[in-house]
Amino acid sequence: MTESSLVEECRKLETIMSQELEKGKVQRNQSRPIRIGVIGVGNMGQHHTRVLTMLKDVELVGVSDINIERGLEIASKYRVRFFENYLDLIPYVDAMCIAVPTRGHYQVGLDCLQLGVHALIEKPIAASITEAEYLVNAAAESNCILQVGHIERFNPAFQELSKVMKTEKLLALEAHRMSPYSQRANDVSVVLDLMIHDIDLLLELAGSSVVKLTASGSQGSNSHNLDYVTATLGFANGTIATLTASKITHRKIRRIAAHCKNSLTEADFLNNEILIHRQTTANYTTDYGQILYRQDGLIEKVYTSKIEPLHAELEHFVNCVRGGEKPSVGGEQALKALRLAREIERIAQDALVWQSEWQHEELDSPKINFPGEVVRV
DSSP: OOHHHHHHHHHHHHHHHHHHHTTOOOOTTOOSSEEEEEEOOSTTHHHHHHHHTTSTTEEEEEEEOSSHHHHHHHHHHHTOEEESSGGGTGGGOSEEEEOSOGGGHHHHHHHHHHTTOEEEEESSSOSSHHHHHHHHHHHHHHTOOEEEEOGGGGOHHHHHHHHHHTTSOEEEEEEEEEOOOOSTTTTSOHIIIIIHHHHHHHHHHHOSOEEEEEEEEEOOSSSSSOOEEEEEEEETTSOEEEEEEESSOSSOEEEEEEEESSOEEEEETTTTEEEEEEEEEEEEEOTTSOEEEEEEEEEEEEOOOOOOHHHHHHHHHHHHHHTSOOOTTBHHHHHHHHHHHHHHHHHHHHTEEEEOSSTTSOTTOTTOSOOSEEEEO
16 A cells, blocks of 8 residues: 555544544543543554554544654554544543653653543653652642553563562562664663663562662663663662663573572563472482482473463553552552662663662652762772
């Protein structure tokens, strides 16, 4: 299909959709169906659009994107209306999925929340801590749901890992999130693009405040942002964690290992697999007492569901909008992850070491401004 024919077809579809919509703008607090729009239909937004068309009791009203050709293409594919200006889409929806570049999260999110529209904003919540704080406050003032797209919370492997950790004594955590270089999300460092996923997960698993932090990183491209970062966190409960994120590794890796008192649990998010390693000292002998072999370890494989994480995330968002649930990653949790991510980024960039003077103060506390002593190394 040529560009001109695509535009013509989309304009016809837009006219039909516009007539339907103008029969009456959406009434707030309408329970069914939940009317949702998508702002930003690039790499991630296109998948939001796809999944929303499959959800029960959800009506995908329309999409918006600054790239008109791209927006028309996605609107035509899913037979919804295209809005060149996202502000024109807001009056017709109960909720919005926002998948614009990070620098646009604040303004687009604020416009939706201030007009009483529930918002799911892709991670990170915003480009700066100040912007994130404004979004959290705006959601509270408008009594709107603010959910942030930390999608790995809905990964079946993480869901099962969380269950396993409830019966284990956690000692240490390791997270590796690595990818080959691409042009996607090259406006932010690897900390805000990739590592922030594991920051959120490790904060959830550790269940304690961060009291010590070191980090280092390097640039491997011309983006002028950190492309490889490793960080070590010390928690108030004694747990330690190491995180490594890379945009310049020639293999995709998504893995968390939990070192516990009685086991080692490895979660592979790409293969949706969990392995639990345990020690054992069983000997296997013949009838005459001769040792055939010794079993030094036991590996348990945990089976997980096959649900798509984005599908689970959007279902959760819709349930929150209906009033049945509280977001598992709301604005405050996302702000907590962003504060830590920004501090890791700063320390890795400047080769600094941070340590809290108050062993039980939280790194993300709004009452303190990283009061620890910063040492240049």
